[in-house]
Each structure stands twice: as structure tokens, then as C-alpha cells.
Amino acid sequence: MATPGKATKFAIVGGGLAGLAAAMKLAxxxxxxxxxxxxxxxxxxxxxxxxxINGAVNxxxxxxxPFKHFDDTVYGGDFxxxxxxxxxxxxxxxxxxxxxxxxxxxxxxTSEGLLDFRRFGGTLHHRTAFAGASTGxxxxxxxxxxxxxxxxxxxxxxxxxxxxxxxxxxDAQVCRGIVAMDKSYQQGARxxxxxxxxxxxxxxxxxxxxxxxxxxxxxxxxxxxxxxAKNDKRAPSSIPESERWYFLEExxxxxxxxxxxxxxxxxxxxxxxxxxxxxxxNQVYLDVSHIDAATLxxxxxxxxxxxxxxxxxxxxxxxxxIFPGVHYSMGGLWVDFDQRTNIPGLLAAGxxxxxxxxxxxxxxxxxxxxxxxxxxxxxxxxxxxxxxxxNGADGSRVYDAELKRQTELNEHLKxxxxxxxxYVIHEEMGxxxxxxxxxxxxxxxxxxxxxxxxxxxxxxxxxSINDSNMWATHALPHARQLWNMLQLAxxxxxxxxxxxxxxxxxxxxxxxxxxxxxxxxxxxAEFSEEGPIxxxxxxxxxxxxxxxxxxxxxxxxxKTAGAAGGxxxxxxxxxxxxxxxxxxxxxxxxxxxxxxxxxxxxxxxRDVNHGEAETRREQGKSITDAGGKSDEV
Amino acid sequence: xxxxxxxxxxxxxxxxxxxxxxxxxxxxxxxxxxxEEFRIPYRPxxxxxxxxxxxxxxxxxxxxxxTTPPVWDMNCLExxxxxxxxxxxxxxxxxxSALVDxxxxxxxxxxxxxxxxxxxxxxxxxxxFEHLKRVKAWIEIDGTHDLGAGPRMTQDEVAERYTYSxxxxxxxxxxxxxxxxxxxxxxxxxxxxxxxxxxxxxxxMTRDERLEGIMGxxxxxxxxxxxxxxxxxxxxxxLTKAIYEENRETLVHGLFGWLKR
Ligand SMILES: Cc1cc2nc3c(=O)[nH]c(=O)nc-3n(C[C@H](O)[C@H](O)[C@H](O)COP(=O)(O)OP(=O)(O)OC[C@H]3O[C@@H](n4cnc5c(N)ncnc54)[C@H](O)[C@@H]3O)c2cc1C
Ligand code: SF4
Ligand code: SF4
Ligand code: FES
Numbered sequence: 001m002a003t004p005g006k007a008t009k010f011a012i013v014g015g016g017l018a019g020l021a022a023a024m025k026l027a028x029x030x031x032x033x034x035x036x037x038x039x040x041x042x043x044x045x046x047x048x049x050x051x052x053i054n055g056a057v058n059x060x061x062x063x064x065x066p067f068k069h070f071d072d073t074v075y076g077g078d079f080x081x082x083x084x085x086x087x088x089x090x091x092x093x094x095x096x097x098x099x100x101x102x103x104x105x106x107x108x109x110t111s112e113g114l115l116d117f118r119r120f121g122g123t124l125h126h127r128t129a130f131a132g133a134s135t136g137x138x139x140x141x142x143x144x145x146x147x148x149x150x151x152x153x154x155x156x157x158x159x160x161x162x163x164x165x166x167x168x169x170x171d172a173q174v175c176r177g178i179v180a181m182d183k184s185y186q187q188g189a190r191x192x193x194x195x196x197x198x199x200x201x202x203x204x205x206x207x208x209x210x211x212x213x214x215x216x217x218x219x220x221x222x223x224x225x226x227x228x229a230k231n232d233k234r235a236p237s238s239i240p241e242s243e244r245w246y247f248l249e250e251x252x253x254x255x256x257x258x259x260x261x262x263x264x265x266x267x268x269x270x271x272x273x274x275x276x277x278x279x280x281x282n283q284v285y286l287d288v289s290h291i292d293a294a295t296l297x298x299x300x301x302x303x304x305x306x307x308x309x310x311x312x313x314x315x316x317x318x319x320x321x322i323f324p325g326v327h328y329s330m331g332g333l334w335v336d337f338d339q340r341t342n343i344p345g346l347l348a349a350g351x352x353x354x355x356x357x358x359x360x361x362x363x364x365x366x367x368x369x370x371x372x373x374x375x376x377x378x379x380x381x382x383x384x385x386x387x388x389x390x391n392g393a394d395g396s397r398v399y400d401a402e403l404k405r406q407t408e409l410n411e412h413l414k415x416x417x418x419x420x421x422x423y424v425i426h427e428e429m430g431x432x433x434x435x436x437x438x439x440x441x442x443x444x445x446x447x448x449x450x451x452x453x454x455x456x457x458x459x460x461x462x463x464s465i466n467d468s469n470m471w472a473t474h475a476l477p478h479a480r481q482l483w484n485m486l487q488l489a490x491x492x493x494x495x496x497x498x499x500x501x502x503x504x505x506x507x508x509x510x511x512x513x514x515x516x517x518x519x520x521x522x523x524x525a526e527f528s529e530e531g532p533i534x535x536x537x538x539x540x541x542x543x544x545x546x547x548x549x550x551x552x553x554x555x556x557x558x559k560t561a562g563a564a565g566g567x568x569x570x571x572x573x574x575x576x577x578x579x580x581x582x583x584x585x586x587x588x589x590x591x592x593x594x595x596x597x598x599x600x601x602x603x604x605x606r607d608v609n610h611g612e613a614e615t616r617r618e619q620g621k622s623i624t625d626a627g628g629k630s631d632e633v
Numbered sequence: 634x635x636x637x638x639x640x641x642x643x644x645x646x647x648x649x650x651x652x653x654x655x656x657x658x659x660x661x662x663x664x665x666x667x668x669e670e671f672r673i674p675y676r677p678x679x680x681x682x683x684x685x686x687x688x689x690x691x692x693x694x695x696x697x698x699x700t701t702p703p704v705w706d707m708n709c710l711e712x713x714x715x716x717x718x719x720x721x722x723x724x725x726x727x728x729x730s731a732l733v734d735x736x737x738x739x740x741x742x743x744x745x746x747x748x749x750x751x752x753x754x755x756x757x758x759x760x761x762f763e764h765l766k767r768v769k770a771w772i773e774i775d776g777t778h779d780l781g782a783g784p785r786m787t788q789d790e791v792a793e794r795y796t797y798s799x800x801x802x803x804x805x806x807x808x809x810x811x812x813x814x815x816x817x818x819x820x821x822x823x824x825x826x827x828x829x830x831x832x833x834x835x836x837x838m839t840r841d842e843r844l845e846g847i848m849g850x851x852x853x854x855x856x857x858x859x860x861x862x863x864x865x866x867x868x869x870x871x872l873t874k875a876i877y878e879e880n881r882e883t884l885v886h887g888l889f890g891w892l893k894r
Pocket of ligand 1: 013014015016017018019036037038039040041044045046047048049050051052053054135136162212214349350351352363364365366367368370
């Protein structure tokens with residue numbers, strides 16, 4: 001299905017915030033987009049995000065600026081992120097929020113009818129725009145609506161319930177997708193900083209899933225505490241103020257309950273380890289019951305309801321009981337500053353790339369990084385398509401070969417028979433990883449975890465799929481995902497083993513300090529049949545000089561590493577006094593349109609992907625035949 | 634604004650030792666449906682999804698016959714993506730937020746009946762997204778380039794729009810609506826989205842196009858005002874209010890629309 005005109009056709013895998021952001025940009029620039037997603041895009045995981053989206057709009061007169069956002073982000077990430085893309089993201093952030101505002105997101109308002117902002121972890125400013133406590137849902141829907149508009153006009157075609165099984169290399173495509181990412185890794189894409197896993201300090205323990213209690217609960221004044229007496233049996237309401245231990249506020253007077261997540265998580269862990277957990281169990285109180293119910297409903301309604309729904313207590317009156325839970329991967333596909341992976345034509349953006357958050361992500365920085373990534377990837381993909389050499393007849397050979405390889409893989413799995421159950425292997429992997437490769441890491445336990453993973457991989461060869469009916473089955477895709485997860489689990493475990501220091505979310509008691517000399521480096525893993533091959537890349541710290549992270553005090557001033565404009569940027573904010581924008585710091589948000597790139601290109605772009613749609617459809621069909629779920633398209 | 638778990642009846646019995654679950658299954662679209670019964674060990678705080686996961690780990694029916702693992706959809710697991718909707722003990726709701734402790738046993742699980750049944754508990758709800766296209770449920774922005782902040786709004790206006798914008802396209806309202814089915818009525822979900830867009834200062838500018846999307850025979854006038862929709866909506870969306878408001882708008886548009894041409 002060749003597209004009329006000179007437009008190029010792009011394939012996007014994934015319809016979360018990042019994928020939809022890229023799709024919207026590409027379609028707006030006049031190109032055709034095929035959008036592939038396992039779930040209908042409106043049901044993507046971005047829908048879960050609650051708290052908000054960061055951007056230094058400074059509506060509260062606190063002297064906030066994109067530079068401070070930038071500094072908070074690299075400081076919070078413990079100086080592991082390459083700085084130029086972080087700077088670019090923070091500059092773009094205010095205009096991203098405004099764009100969502102124009103697209104109709106019901107952001108909460110101030111009395112003047114302006115956007116309201118709340119506080120989040122790792123900053124002293126009100127920088128987080130929010131739509132009640134379901135910001136991710138609202139942002140995703142806004143993009144979904146805009147993409148539907150292009151779908152109605154024929155620019156975008158959606159292939160929902162389609163799962164990307166592999167990349168067809170040698171082909172221009174924008175890519176996105178968490179599952180896709182581990183697959184890409186096995187096809188030669190470099191994977192960066194896998195060992196950095198965010199454990200969210202406040203989650204609600206649950207059978208099927210640890211549900212999150214958003215940081216916005218603390219942003220709106222929620223307080224974390226435990227009874228001062230160990231094993232205190234009293235109900236929380238009958239424990240007087242003086243017998244409560246607000247340990248975060250005590251240890252971190254400047255940031256209090258809003259220290260970055262890695263720190264809050266370790267403190268909560270330690271408090272429970274020392275026997276102060278509520279009722280002697282692994283749980284602490286997160287208390288919002290002192291805030292009046294109307295404010296709670298307006299600002300936090302959606303998340304308090306989730307707690308009530310799954311736990312049964314009403315957090316408006318009873319303190320919530322929470323414990324840290326695995327949440328986010330800072331690591332991901334290695335990309336350059338234009339979101340390009342090392343595989344030509346494959347771009348990545350969103351939670352599946354590694355670029356912004358360094359060793360620890362700040363709350364509410366993910367939504368903005370996903371949209372930013374999508375917005376940068378789109379023009380970069382156009383640029384790539386413009387320059388790529390069409391591989392002509394050779395093309396179909398590449399497709400056929402990959403299709404054959406995938407079909408064989410599926411056939412092999414289907415034929416496999418043995419006593420092992422894939423869901424059991426999955427559970428064991430999860431348990432080992434959670435026990436040994438999350439908050440606190442010891443080298444001997446990392447080593448035994450890797451041995452366990454090798455054992456699970458061996459057992460994987462003896463699973464049987466159990467579902468003879470291949471129509472709309474979940475069993476085969478799950479098996480393939482599990483295999484990818486096992487590969488990635490090794491990348492994470494071995495990456496952690498190699499890194500003998502403590503930085504951000506990666507904490508080794510035997511190596512308690514950050515070691516910039518040896519480890520201010522990006523870990524890069526490359527796939528090989530024998531196991532991951534590691535190398536290390538210097539971090540670009542050309543803009544802000546690395547300094548020690550210390551949240552017990554207000555943040556020390558940033559020293560710009562470059563020559564320009566040091567002094568003004570460094571001056572600390574004086575209690576809400578408006579800050580003079582730093583000289584040499586470009587306050588103007590980066591233009592979102594990328595129009596220059598597109599206008600130039602439109603005339604010249606050749607239909608480099610002619611015939612691609614058919615081939616992809618072929619591939620998709622084979623997915624259906626092989627058992628992937630597919631609605632007829 | 635609030636979400637609620639509909640139909641969770643608190644029961645204060647002794648915890649059972651097992652959970653019995655009957656699943657209405659179907660191999661493929663045109664195949665005949667059949668029931669299968671499962672029995673899993675009881676654990677406190679099970680939701681329907683964890684129960685199904687337990688069955689999947691060991692797909693054997695109550696009477697010991699090996700079978701294929703039942704297929705269902707899930708994603709967010711916190712009642713916000715809408716994908717896991719099914720009919721549980723006769724009530725349409727999300728399976729992730731349906732707690733076993735609050736359900737009568739044996740628990741029956743059926744796919745939604747108003748949408749094509751793909752397999753087992755999975756249905757194809759693409760028609761809901763098609764309806765969103767038809768009513769142009771989006772704001773016609775001039776472009777994604779930086780044009781500064783959007784229009785100012787009061788918190789009250791925002792709060793009202795927020796209630797509508799929480800719709801997760803789950804289809805509960807359509808399943809419960811006596812008028813919906815066989816393409817004869819666009820349904821409350823799409824009408825609520827018209828309301829959402831028409832309330833927005835920029836959305837108002839293209840209001841008429843949306844109204845035309847709900848004005849045909851299968852449009853808003855097909856509503857019989859049975860109010861079932863609003864009772865089952867897990868996001869507590871004021872659907873009947875949306876229908877009332879949009880009905881008024883379409884009437885005015887029908888009466889005076891021609892004057893504007
Ligand atoms: C409970 C929770 C709360 C959060 N709160 C916040 C917050 O307040 N602020 C914040 O900034 N961040 C928050 N986050 C993080 C943030 O939501 C995510 O990082 C972000 O939404 C990820 O967006 P994405 O586009 O990268 O991926 P997703 O939204 O996960 O989308 C992935 C897409 O890829 C598709 N896909 C995946 N694999 C394949 C494949 N193989 N083939 C085809 N398609 C595929 C999926 O169908 C989906 O469409 C939160 C996260 C959670 C879980
Ligand atoms: S009020 Fe209208 S839309 Fe709602 S259930 Fe009744 S007929 Fe259906
Ligand atoms: S209006 Fe309510 S019931 Fe209907 S689709 Fe939306 S969320 Fe579901
Ligand atoms: S899994 Fe998303 S609503 Fe149940």
C-alpha cells in the first residue's frame with residue numbers, strides 16, 4: 001500500500017506516550033505511520049501514571065527555571081546521565097505541558113485559572129503539573145485522540161493486538177516498546193545501564209502486582225512514619241504525635257518526605273530491617289489523614305481510591321501501610337542524543353531507552369522524558385529515511401529470511417515438550433531477582449543469582465506450551481517474552497556485579513561510596529550466544545560538574561562545567577524570590593515543531609519503504625498463524 | 634469523580650478452603666461456547682486475575698481433566714485501562730478489581746456479550762474506538778508547535794471535564810444498556826466524550842461537527858433513559874447528565890443550526 005505523494009512510511013512499535021508522541025509528529029509532518037501495539041494503544045501502561053509531569057513553568061514565583069530542573073535531574077540521577085539530552089528535555093518541558101494543555105488535558109488549576117503545580121521528590125520547587133491523580137491516563141488519552149484524528153484522515157494505520165516478534169533489520173523504522181527492547185537486544189542493539197532499577201518507596205503490597213502509591217501523596221503533604229516503640233500494637237490513631245518517628249523528616253530536614261526515591265526506599269528498608277516496621281512487619285505508615293478530605297479528593301482522589309479498593313481501608317482516615325516495590329528501569333536501549341540506537345534505522349524512545357535518568361529517576365520526569373523522546377525521534381527518523389539507500393530487490397530477501405527464522409523459532413517452541421511450566425519459571429526468576437538484585441546488593445548473592453538464571457534458562461528448554469489452540473493464545477507469546485526476560489535478567493545481574501560502587505539506585509554495602517574515577521561510566525551490554533559482553537562508556541558531564549549528592553541539606557549550587565554563564569545559574573534561590581534567568585542559559589523552550597527539518601525534507605524524501613506494509617502484514621499474519629493474537633486488520 | 638467497585642458485597646463467612654470458578658469458554662469466534670469448572674486453593678486477597686493466573690499455572694479442570702489455559706486480557710491491574718472487563722457473577726466489571734473474598738461462589742466468568750467474542754474471555758471492542766472517530770472526539774489544535782499556554786479555565790470547569798475524561802473505554806455502560814447492540818445506537822460512552830470535548834473552549838469551536846455525529850437514527854435519541862449505564866460505570870461518569878446536556882445541544886443545533894449556514 002504505497003502512500004500517495006512523497007511521504008515516507010514509518011513503522012512504530014508501541015503506542016504508549018512515546019510511541020504516540022512520535023506518531024503524531026510524523027503524521028503532522030505529512031508522513032504515513034503504521035502503529036503496532038500489543039494492546040489497544042489507549043490501554044497502554046502509561047495510563048497508570050498518576051502523579052504528574054515535570055516542567056519548570058515557575059507559576060509559583062519560586063524562581064524555578066529549566067536550568068534548575070536540569071540540575072535537579074542530573075543530581076538526582078547521581079551524575080550517570082549524559083547531560084546534553086537532559087538539558088534539552090528540561091528546556092522543552094514547559095512547552096510540552098502547554099501543548100497538552102491545548103490538547104484538552106484537564107490539568108488542575110489555580111484560582112486564576114492557570115495551571116497548578118505540585119511538589120514531587122528530589123526538588124524544592126512546585127514543578128509538577130497534574131490532572132487529578134491520573135495524569136498519565138489524561139496525557140495518554142490526549143495523544144490517543146490526536147493520533148485518532150490522523151487515523152480518521154488516513155495518515156495513521158493502527159495494528160492493535162500485534163506483537164513485534166523481532167526486528168527486520170535493514171529497514172527504516174522508529175521503534176518503541178518494553179518487550180520490543182529485550183528482543184532488540186538479542187538482535188544486536190546495545191543495552192545500557194541495565195543494573196539501575198528503581199524501587200519505588202511507597203507501594204501497596206498485593207498478590208498479582210505491587211500497586212503504586214504515587215509520590216504525589218507526599219508531594220501534597222503525606223508523611224512517612226513508624227511508631228517509636230518497636231512492635232507497638234496500638235492502632236495508629238491512638239499513637240500520640242510524640243510517640244511517632246517521622247524518620248525521613250528527621251534525617252533529611254531540607255527535603256523531608258520528598259527525598260529522591262532511592263534514598264526513601266533504602267531508609268524504609270533499613271527501618272524495617274531494624275525492627276521498627278508497623279506491627280513488626282515490613283511496612284511503614286504513609287499518612288495523609290491530617291489533610292482535609294476535600295483537598296484529598298480533588299488532588300489525590302484516584303490514587304486514594306485504588307488503595308481503598310485493594311486494601312479496604314480509607315486513607316482519608318487511616319494511615320496507609322506501604323513498602324518499597326520494584327517500579328522502573330532507568331536502563332534501556334542505548335541511544336545517542338537523537339534517540340538512535342546502534343542499529344541503523346532503529347530508534348527508541350520512552351521507558352525502553354536509557355538516556356535521561358542516570359542512576360535514579362526523579363518522580364514525574366518519566367512522562368516528560370517519554371514525550372520528549374518521541375518528539376526527538378520523529379525528526380531523526382525522517383532524517384534517516386531521507387538518507388537511507390533503498391535496498392531494492394534485496395529487501396524482500398531480508399524480510400523472508402527473518403520471517404522464516406521467526407516461524408522456525410515458534411515451531412520449535414510449540415513442538416517442545418517437557419515437564420517444566422513457563423509460569424513457574426517466571427515466578428522463580430521474579431523471586432530471585434527481587435530478593436537479590438534490588439535495593440541492597442552483595443557480590444556473592446549476585447553471583448548465585450546469575451547461576452540460578454542459567455539454571456532457569458536450561459529448564460526453559462524443557463517447557464511445553466500447553467495450548468494446542470494457537471488462536472489468540474497467550475501462552476506462546478509469554479514463552480518468548482520469558483526467554484527475553486531471562487536474557488535481560490542476566491544483563492541486570494552481571495551489570496550490578498561489575499559495578500563495585502554505590503550510585504543512585506545501585507547500592508552495595510561493601511562499596512558504600514560513589515566512585516567517579518572508575519564508574520562514572522555507562523554500562524553497555526551486547527548480546528552473544530555465550531552471554532552478555534560488557535563495555536563501558538564515559539558519561540558526558542560537560543555542562544554541570546559532578547558533585548557529591550547530599551539531601552540532608554538544601555542542594556549545593558551547581559557548578560557549570562562549561563565556560564559560559566556560570567555565576568548567575570549558581571545563585572541559590574532566596575525564599576521564593578524571583579530568580580533572574582541565568583545569562584547564557586537559553587530560556588526559550590526548544591521549538592517543538594521541528595518544522596525546518598520537515599519542510600526541507602518533504603520535497604526530497606523518496607518512498608524508501610515502498611512495499612514495506614505488505615511485508616509487515618505478511619509478518620503479522622505469520623504471528624496470527626503462529627498463535628499471536630490479532631484482530632483482523 | 635470517584636471510582637467505585639460495583640457489586641462487591643461484603644461477606645463475613647469463614648474463609649473457604651477452595652475457590653470454585655466456572656469459565657465460559659470459546660475456542661474461536663465462530664465456535665460454540667462451553668463451560669469449564671476449576672477449583673483452586675483459597676488465599677486471602679485473591680482477585681479474579683490472580684485466580685485466573687493460578688489456573689493458568691496448572692490448567693486442569695475441577696474433575697482432573699487437562700485443558701488449555703483460559704485466555705483473558707489484562708494490563709494495568711488497577712482498574713484504569715479497562716482491558717480486563719468481563720461479566721462476573723452476572724455483573725459487568727473489571728476482573729482486576731473484583732476480589733474473590735467479596736464474591737459468591739462458585740464464581741462465574743463470562744465474556745461481555747455485546748461485542749464479538751475473540752476467544753474465551755477476550756472480546757473485540759474496536760467499535761467503541763470507531764465511535765470516537767465518528768464523533769470527532771479530539772480538540773482540533775492548530776499544530777504541535779509551541780503556541781504557549783492553553784485557554785484559562787476555572788477549577789470547576791476542569792473538575793467537570795475531568796469526570797468525563799476518566800472514561801477508559803471499558804464498555805460496561807454499553808454492556809448494561811438495553812438499547813445498545815447490533816449497531817442501532819452509538820451509546821453513552823461516545824456521547825460522554827462529545828460532552829467532554831464540547832465543554833472545552835477550543836473544542837466548542839467545532840462543536841457542531843460532533844453533534845452531527847450523534848444526531849442520526851442511531852444517535853442520542855435512541856437512548857431510552859433506562860439509566861443502567863450510569864449504575865455500572867466503574868469510573869462513576871455522570872453519563873445521564875452527559876446525555877441530557879448533549880440532547881439539549883443537539884435540539885438547539887437541530888432547530889437553529891440551519892441559521893448558521
Ligand atoms: C503506577 C505507575 C505510576 C507512574 N506515575 C508516574 C508519574 O506520576 N509521573 C511520571 O512521569 N511517570 C510515572 N510513571 C512512569 C511512566 O508512566 C512510564 O515510564 C511511561 O508512561 C512509559 O511510557 P512508554 O511510552 O515508554 O511505554 P508504555 O506506555 O508502557 O507503552 C508501551 C507500548 O508498547 C507496546 N508494546 C510493547 N511491546 C511490544 C511489542 N513487542 N510489540 C508491539 N507493541 C509492543 C505496548 O502495547 C504499549 O502500547 C508511572 C508508572 C507506573 C507504572
Ligand atoms: S440511559 Fe440511555 S444510554 Fe444509559 S443505559 Fe439507558 S438507554 Fe442506555
Ligand atoms: S463511560 Fe464508564 S462504563 Fe462506559 S466505557 Fe467509559 S468508563 Fe466504561
Ligand atoms: S487490567 Fe486494566 S482495568 Fe483491569
